[in-house]
Amino acid sequence: MSVSSPPAAAPALSTARRAWTVGLMCSAVGLVIAMVTIVNTALPSMAAQTGASQAQQTWIVDVYTLVLAALVLPAGALGDRHGRRGVLITGLVVFAFSCAAPLFTTSAVALIGARAVTGLGAAMIMPATLSIINASFPPEQRGRAIGIWAAVAGVGGLGGLVLAGLLLQHFSWHSVFVGPAVLALLMAAGCFTVPTSQERTPRRFDTAGAALSALAIGALVFGILRAADLGWSSWVVLGAIVAGVLLGAAFAWYEWxxxxxxxxxxxxxxxxxxxxxxxxxxQFTAAFGALFALAQYLQLVQGYTPLKSGLVLWPIAVSLFPMSMLSAPLARRFGLRAVTCAALGIIAFGIVLLGLLGPHSSYLSLAIAVGILGGGFGLSSPAATTGILDNVPPDKYGVASAVNDATREIGAALGIALAGSVLTSTYTSSIASATNALPRDVKEIADGSLAGALAVAERSGPAGGRLAEAARTAFSDGMWYGLLALAGIVAVGVVVVACIRRPRRD
Structure with a gap:
C-alpha cells in the first residue's frame, strides 16, 4: 500500500453547501471536545446529589476519554468502508441518547456506563467530521477548511467551560447533559444534507487489527489516566502502560x-x-494539562465563578483563529517541519508564562500568556492535521482522521496526568508546614487539595486567612512545576520533529 496518492476529486458542491458542511462538522467536533470540560465543571454538583465516591467521580470523567481513544481508529475504518456520513449520524444519535441517560438515573454506576456509551458515540463522530471535510474540498481549498476545524477543536474545551457555566448558573447539573443531547440530535438531522464518501474498492474489515488497536490504546490511556491518582510508580499504572506498549508493538507487527x-x-x-x-x-499534552491547572487556578486561587473562568480565557480564541488561517499557507511556504518547530516553541513559551502566575498576578499577565498559547496552537494544529491527511490515499481519510484524533486523546490524557501528578505532589509538600498544627483528620483534608484547604480555612477563624494564603501559594508552586513539566514535553517534541528526516534510499 502506498503512503501517498493523487489528490481525490472533490464532489461538485456550491460554496454555500461547503460552508454549511464545514459549520456542521465543526459544531459536531466542538461538542465532542467540550463534553470533557462540561462534565468536569458539573462534577461537584453531580457528586453531591448522586453520592458518587471519589473513585466513581474519577471514572465519570475518565471513562469517556478512555472509550473514545480506544475505539476511534476502528470507528474511522468503519466510516471508510461503510460511508462516513452514515457512521457520523449513527454516532450523533448514540451520543445524544447516552447524554440523556442521566435524566433517568441517580446511580453513579449508571452514570459511568452512560459516559462510556457517550465515548463510543464520540469515537464515531470525530474521524467522520474531518474526513468528510477533507473529501468535500479540492486540495487547494482544504487548508482553510481544516484550519477552521482545528481551531474549533482547539477551543472546544474552553467552549465547554462557558456552556457549563451558563447552564449551571440557571439549572441543575442535569442540564449539562440535556443541552448536548438536544444539540447532537439536531446535528444528526442536519447531517443528512452533507455529502458522504467511502472507499472506492471496499476491502474486508480488519477485525483483529481493530481489536489490537483498541486494546493497545485503551491500556495505554488507562495507565496514563490512573497515574494522576495512583502515581507513576503504581504497579497498575506501570502494568497498563507496559501492556499498551507491547500490544501496540503487536498491532504494528500484525498490520505490517x-x-x-x-x-x-x-x-x-x-x-x-x-x-x-x-x-x-x-499540542494536546500541553493544552489539556494547562487547562486542568488553569480551571482550578482561576476558580480557587483567583476566585472566579465557573462561567467567568471560561470567559476570561477569551484571548486564546482571539489569537488561535487568525493563526489557524495562516497555518497551512505558512507550512507550504516554509515547510511543515519549520512551522511545527516554531509553533511548538511558542506553545512552550506560553506554558512557561502560565506557570509564572501566582496568587496575586494581574489579569494582564494571564491574558498575555493565554494569548501566546492560543497563537501557538493555531499555528501548529492545522499544519499537523494537514500533514497527516495529505499523505494517505483518499480511501483512508477516515483512518487518517482517526490517527489524528487518537493522538489528541493520548496527548490529552498524558497532559492531565502529568500536570495533575506533579501539581499534587508539589502542593502536598509545600502546604505541609502550614498544616502541621492541625488535627490529623483535618490536616489530611487540607493536604489533599486546595479546595479542601480552603474549606478548612473557612472554619478556622482568624487563623484561616493564613492557611488560605499558604494553600494558594502552595498551589501556585505546584502549578509552576506541573506546567514546567508540560513545557519540557513540548520541548522534547520540538527536538523529535527537528530530527525527523526522510529515510535514505540505498
Whole structure:
C-alpha cells in the first residue's frame, strides 16, 4: 500500500453547501471536545446529589476519554468502508441518547456506563467530521477548511467551560447533559444534507487489527489516566502502560504483514505524517494539562465563578483563529517541519508564562500568556492535521482522521496526568508546614487539595486567612512545576520533529 496518492476529486458542491458542511462538522467536533470540560465543571454538583465516591467521580470523567481513544481508529475504518456520513449520524444519535441517560438515573454506576456509551458515540463522530471535510474540498481549498476545524477543536474545551457555566448558573447539573443531547440530535438531522464518501474498492474489515488497536490504546490511556491518582510508580499504572506498549508493538507487527491493514504502519515512515502525529500529541499534552491547572487556578486561587473562568480565557480564541488561517499557507511556504518547530516553541513559551502566575498576578499577565498559547496552537494544529491527511490515499481519510484524533486523546490524557501528578505532589509538600498544627483528620483534608484547604480555612477563624494564603501559594508552586513539566514535553517534541528526516534510499 502506498503512503501517498493523487489528490481525490472533490464532489461538485456550491460554496454555500461547503460552508454549511464545514459549520456542521465543526459544531459536531466542538461538542465532542467540550463534553470533557462540561462534565468536569458539573462534577461537584453531580457528586453531591448522586453520592458518587471519589473513585466513581474519577471514572465519570475518565471513562469517556478512555472509550473514545480506544475505539476511534476502528470507528474511522468503519466510516471508510461503510460511508462516513452514515457512521457520523449513527454516532450523533448514540451520543445524544447516552447524554440523556442521566435524566433517568441517580446511580453513579449508571452514570459511568452512560459516559462510556457517550465515548463510543464520540469515537464515531470525530474521524467522520474531518474526513468528510477533507473529501468535500479540492486540495487547494482544504487548508482553510481544516484550519477552521482545528481551531474549533482547539477551543472546544474552553467552549465547554462557558456552556457549563451558563447552564449551571440557571439549572441543575442535569442540564449539562440535556443541552448536548438536544444539540447532537439536531446535528444528526442536519447531517443528512452533507455529502458522504467511502472507499472506492471496499476491502474486508480488519477485525483483529481493530481489536489490537483498541486494546493497545485503551491500556495505554488507562495507565496514563490512573497515574494522576495512583502515581507513576503504581504497579497498575506501570502494568497498563507496559501492556499498551507491547500490544501496540503487536498491532504494528500484525498490520505490517496484512494486505488490507486497518492502519498501514508504513505511513509513519513518511516525514510529514510522522511530524503531524508527534505535533498533535504534544499540542494536546500541553493544552489539556494547562487547562486542568488553569480551571482550578482561576476558580480557587483567583476566585472566579465557573462561567467567568471560561470567559476570561477569551484571548486564546482571539489569537488561535487568525493563526489557524495562516497555518497551512505558512507550512507550504516554509515547510511543515519549520512551522511545527516554531509553533511548538511558542506553545512552550506560553506554558512557561502560565506557570509564572501566582496568587496575586494581574489579569494582564494571564491574558498575555493565554494569548501566546492560543497563537501557538493555531499555528501548529492545522499544519499537523494537514500533514497527516495529505499523505494517505483518499480511501483512508477516515483512518487518517482517526490517527489524528487518537493522538489528541493520548496527548490529552498524558497532559492531565502529568500536570495533575506533579501539581499534587508539589502542593502536598509545600502546604505541609502550614498544616502541621492541625488535627490529623483535618490536616489530611487540607493536604489533599486546595479546595479542601480552603474549606478548612473557612472554619478556622482568624487563623484561616493564613492557611488560605499558604494553600494558594502552595498551589501556585505546584502549578509552576506541573506546567514546567508540560513545557519540557513540548520541548522534547520540538527536538523529535527537528530530527525527523526522510529515510535514505540505498
Amino acid at each position: 504483514r496484512q494486505d488490507a491493514p486497518l492502519l498501514d504502519v508504513r505511513l509513519f515512515g513518511n516525514p510529514a505524517f510522522a511530524t503531524g502525529a508527534v505535533s498533535v500529541t504534544v
